[in-house]
Amino acid sequence: MLEDEEIKNLLHKAQAGDQIAKEYILENNINLVRSVVHRFTNRGYEWDDLFQLGCIGLVKAIERFDTKFSVKFSTYAVPMIIGEIRRFIRDDNPVKVSRPVKELAYKVHRTQERLQGLLGRDPTITEIAKELSLAPQEVVAALEAIQTPTSLYANVFHDDGDPILLLDQMKYCEEEDSAYFEKLALKEIVLRLPEKERLVIHLRFFADKTQAEVAQIIGLSQVQISRIEKQALKLMKEFMQTS
Structure with a gap:
């Protein structure tokens, strides 16, 4: 990671149109994107797609960061990266889900990952519900609400003959x-x-x-x-x- 003073100088140059400075900041902060993308795995999206979205968020952070801010660039950049990915997931879903249900689903995912680390196995719905003080039905409903719908005409098998659809x-x-x-x-x-x-x-x-x-x-x-x-x-x- 770059020192605060060094990155401020580079940001000034990047915002003035210096492409080399912008690329240098990107390369030295790319691990921020990787760490954020990791939070959104197992949600029906390709890792590479989410990574590219995260990079767009990082570029926006470079362009919009005010060097007069009393925060580190990385502290400012992370919410921008998260926001870019969340906005895509929200707009991409053909089934509109309310924000409270989405937030609950994300909380369930985080709890699921934490319990998996503690237990050394996938936690049950009952264990997740108990951890969040919720009814098991609420956990199931939240998880089902953010599942990506599958088309009835999705190709599930194909050989030399006609494809077999769902x-x-x-x-x-x-x-x-x-x-x-x-x-x-x-x-x-x-x-x-x-x-x-x-x-x-x-x-x-x-x-x-x-x-x-x-x-x-x-x-x-x-x-x-x-x-x-x-x-x-x-x-x-x-x-x-x-x-």
Whole structure:
């Protein structure tokens, strides 16, 4: 890493258009990008793609850093690198997920990695939930919410003949096919619900919980759960009518 005074001089030159100075700063701070990218692994994106995004964030930090700041360049650069990667992940996801759910999912990932180091194995959902003082269903819901959707027409196998699509691996009898896609459409409607309503519907109709059990899991009264459920069903009906 460069000394503070040296990097300030280089930043002045880089911001004045000196390409050699900019590249020198990039080369000497590239480990910042690597350390940030490591936090975003196992989220469905190629490491090289995230690395390039991190480098864009580092370049922006070089261009925008004010040498009058009373902080080190590296302290300023890290949030810029993180922001560039997070912005891409947020905008790239075709399913829009609320910020609180995303933040919870990132917290679950960090806890998962920490427990993995402590336990020497992959932690269970129950262990992660206990560590975060959450219900296991909330952990599962948060992780599922940020999964990258897979197309039904994704190629899962190809030899000298015709390719086999994911859709081909999900065939049942004609009646079951129809029922399956109806369920798939229903789940897409559920994903459009606000966070609290979506969780209640998930627990009530996908996890087969009673209103009393849902109330205990979420920490609300059964009357409140009943109201949330009614509101959620009303919204779902409106979504289906406008689809």
